[in-house]
Amino acid sequence: xxxxxxxxxxxxxxxxxxxxxxxxxxxxxxxxxxxxxxxxxxxxxxxxxxxxxxxxxxxxxxxxxxxxxxxxxxxxxxxxxxxxxxxxxxxxxxxxxxxxxxxxxxxxxxxxxxxxxxxx
Amino acid sequence: xxxxxxxxxxxxxxxxxxxxxxxxxxxxxxxxxxxxxxxxxxxxxxxxxxxxxxxxxxxxxxxxxxxxxxxxxxxxxxxxxxxxxxxxxxxxxxxxxxxxxxxxxxxxx
Numbered sequence: 696x697x698x699x700x701x702x703x704x705x706x707x708x709x710x711x712x713x714x715x716x717x718x719x720x721x722x723x724x725x726x727x728x729x730x731x732x733x734x735x736x737x738x739x740x741x742x743x744x745x746x747x748x749x750x751x752x753x754x755x756x757x758x759x760x761x762x763x764x765x766x767x768x769x770x771x772x773x774x775x776x777x778x779x780x781x782x783x784x785x786x787x788x789x790x791x792x793x794x795x796x797x798x799x800x801x802x803x804x805x806x807x808x809x810x811x812x813x814x815x
Numbered sequence: 816x817x818x819x820x821x822x823x824x825x826x827x828x829x830x831x832x833x834x835x836x837x838x839x840x841x842x843x844x845x846x847x848x849x850x851x852x853x854x855x856x857x858x859x860x861x862x863x864x865x866x867x868x869x870x871x872x873x874x875x876x877x878x879x880x881x882x883x884x885x886x887x888x889x890x891x892x893x894x895x896x897x898x899x900x901x902x903x904x905x906x907x908x909x910x911x912x913x914x915x916x917x918x919x920x921x922x923x924x
Contacts, residue, residue, distance in 0.1 A: 739918050740904075742915075745913075798906065800865065801904065
């Protein structure tokens with residue numbers, strides 16, 4: 696069965712970086728896009744960026760440009776999201792999700808979420 | 816950026832009743848609209864994609880309709896496990912954007 700398993704919770708200081716992993720199984724990793732989203736406490740969902748399986752392109756949310764990098768390791772079927780220059784308002788649950796359309800039309804399987812807390 | 820407005824913000828109903836949730840886009844998104852259900856402490860779950868297609872394993876009591884700017888998620892007869900927050904999501908080609916609505920909380924009356 697399709698599974699996306701994310702790395703564990705992180706506590707970081709302001710200005711630091713965090714790298715969250717998302718290990719995929721149960722499907723052909725290189726045939727589907729991967730997207731990253733986040734959800735601040737008590738808030739809605741925010742797209743961070745998409746990684747295209749078709750051409751390896753990445754598209755980032757405008758408000759995170761320059762601070763976020765999405766990568767994949769096809770040898771281990773793992774996607775990564777790195778966020779730099781952490782601020783208090785980056786405290787959120789971070790999710791990876793599979794994108795069957797490879798264009799962000801919808802996301803059919805999600806990781807369990809990784810809580811990132813930014814605290815001094 | 817296309818804005819999705821969901822209504823109502825909160826819907827209070829009893830098990831067995833019919834739920835109708837609305838999602839309105841600020842510009843046409845064609846049929847590229849999806850619906851998700853999220854329960855506390857869990858990741859969202861895809862219910863409907865491309866406005867009216869049920870995702871794998873989703874019960875038939877969930878249905879989606881609409882196109883352009885107005886969309887509806889209907890739950891024909893509420894089960895206890897359906898009380899959750901529901902989000903709509905769009906993907907537009909121009910201007911290119913992916914956004915979510917602010918959510919509708921479906922609570923037990």
